[in-house]
Amino acid sequence: MVKLGNLLVATFGVLLVLNGCLARQSFGVPPQLQNECNLDNLDVLQPSEVIKSEAGRVELWDHNNPQLRCAGVSIARFIIEEGGLYLPTYFSSPKISYVVQGMGIRGVVVPGCAETFMDSQPIEQQQQGQEGEAWGQQGQQRQQGQQGQQGQQGQQGQQGFRDMHQKVEHVRHGDIIAIAPGSAQWVYNTGKQPLIIVALFDIANYQNQLDRSPRSFRLAGSGGQEQQQKGNMLSGFDPKILSQALKIDVRLAQExxxxxDSRGNIVLVKGPFQVARPPLRQKYESETWRHPGPQDNGLEETIxxxxxxxxIDDPARADVYKPNLGRLTTVNSLTLPILQFLKLSATRGILQGNSMVLPKYNMNANELLYATAGQARIQVVNDNGENVLDKQVQKGQLVVLPQGFAYVIHSQGNNNFEWISFKTxxxxxISALAGRTSALRALPLQVLTNAYQISLEExxxxxxNTLETTLTHASGGQQQYIEQIVEA
Structure with missing residues (x-):
């Protein structure tokens, strides 16, 4: 009986272990990926592949790089030239983007949602301008001269067909954009300079039920001039099936x-680009607009x-602000609720010359830091206390900051530094290693003296000595006074 009881206990223990392993795999950590995080030597990353299109290009970082593969993400930079249209595309993983440069408009197709934007004029009037009035008169004459069904068609022609579509928004430099998997997005450049957007795809996210390879599903266009074999999501269907589904002829279905079409996935718009959209908002939204009041009807809470x-570039939104040093601004699920669903967030940093971000580490996320302007020295220390990165990071470069790895950002001389960080x-x-809210500040003096074999005064x-919490001057050994600290 005793042996039988021991056997049952052992069997139960084995089942618990197996259940734990299966549960880990079910949360998106395949067995072949559990031991791949060899991060003893980090490096600054550059794009490794360029996919060219008619009116722009997409630059991709190698997602098989050990640093990116360990973080479970893929990074891409979209460059849309003036008048360029990034065709509707959806992805199998959550996506968060930052507009580095330029301005434009974008639309997102949320499955199951109705069209809420409608043109105020018929399409024919938009295309013909002044000729629209004559078109309406002709339609009225046709209505008066026809009977029965033809008369009804004439009345319909008089009213015209209005374009109805889902929400369209303006985007510009400094915007954070979040997209759920399966929602197709299109972007049009309305400015006079290239529209540049850097994006993170969380391919290890629980919502991505495929492998850890970034996959883009195009509703239109192709894979580019160099990859013409990659068609859109309609290319694989029988044209007859498409014609029956859309109630169109086969020729149009083939179109x-x-x-x-070798234009790729970013095409040049010929002529005016007319879609119903609200006027461009003011430079920075007011807090009243950002946080609607009790007069709302509840529609704002729907998916x-x-x-x-x-x-994220509005200085009034800064979480940490020091006029002579810089500022930090965070967008998370508290400021943009959709991020709670995507499990992503972002931080915008601007660091002036001869200043630094105090050493810290991410407690519960990997961080992908992309430099948007200037340069700075970044050092990273791993769990063995080894310096695994010590390099100058410049505009356009990417750095992976793994969870728990301590790092410091140091802007030397007159070199200002700006960046955007995506976090998983x-x-x-975060937890700081220096400053007023740091781990060292929280330890008793006796612990410090015995841990480092130093005197009580040391x-x-x-x-x-360091009174700041996040940003400080890089001048060595100079004690700062409390009245100089202007952190929010």
């Missing part, structure tokens, strides 16, 4: 498949009208 982008948690948390200096 939807872009079989002979179909959920906000998917937020300006909707409410990413321990006091370690705890209290």
């Amino acid at each position: 939807l498949q872009n079989q002979k 179909c009208s959920m906000r998917t982008h937020e300006s 948690n909707s409410n990413a948390m 321990a006091r200096k370690i705890k209290f």
Whole structure:
């Protein structure tokens, strides 16, 4: 009986272990990926592939790079030239983007949601301008001269067909954009300079039920001039099936498949680009607009009208602000609720010359830092206390900051530095290693003296010499006074 009881206990223990392993795999950590995070030597990353199109290009970082593969993400930079249209595309993983340069408009197709934007004039009037009035008179004459069904068609012609579509928004430099998997997005450049957008795809996210390879599903266009064999999502269907589904002729159905179209996925718009959209908002939204009051009717809380982008460059929104040093601004699930669903967040940083971000580490997220302007020295330390990265990072370069790895950003001389960080948690948390809220400040003096074999006075200096919490001057050894600290 005793042996039988021991056997049952052992069997139960084995089942618990197996259940734990299966549960880990079910949360998106395949067995072949569990031991791949060899991060003893980090490096600054550059794009490794360029996909060219008629009116722009897409630059891709190698997602098989050990640093990106360990973080479970893929990075891409979209460059849309003036008058360029990025054709509707959806992805199998959540996506968060930052507009580095330029301005434009974008639309997102949320499955199951109704069209809420409608043109105020018939399409024919938009295309013909002044000739629209004559068109309406002709339609009225046709209505008066026809009977029965023909008369009804004439009345319909008089009213015209209005274009109805889902929400269209303006985007511009400084905007964070969040897209759920399966929602197709298109972007049009309305400015006079290239529209540049850098994006992170969380391919290890639980919502991506495929492998850890970034997959784009195009509703139109092709894979580019160099990859013409990659068609859109309609290319694989029988044209007759498409014609029956859309109630169109076979020739038009074949046009939807872009079989002979080599323009790629970013095409040049010929003529005016007319879609119903609201006027461009003011430079920075007011807090009243950002946080609607009690007069709202509840529509704002639905999935179909959920906000998917937020300006992160507004100085008034800074979470940390020091006029002579810089500022940090965070967008997470508290400021953009859709991020709670995507499990992502972002931080915008601007660091002036001869200043630094105090050493810290991410408690519950990997961080992907993309430099948008200037240059700075970044050092990273791993769990063995080894320096695994110590390099100058410049505009356009990418750095992976793994969870728990300590890092510091140091802007030397007159070199200002600006960056955007994407984090793989909707409410990413950090822990500082220096400053007023740091781990060293929280330790008792006796712990410090015994841990580092230093005197009591030296321990006091370690705890209290740095009064800031996040940003500080890079000048060595100079104690700052409390009245100089202007952190929010």
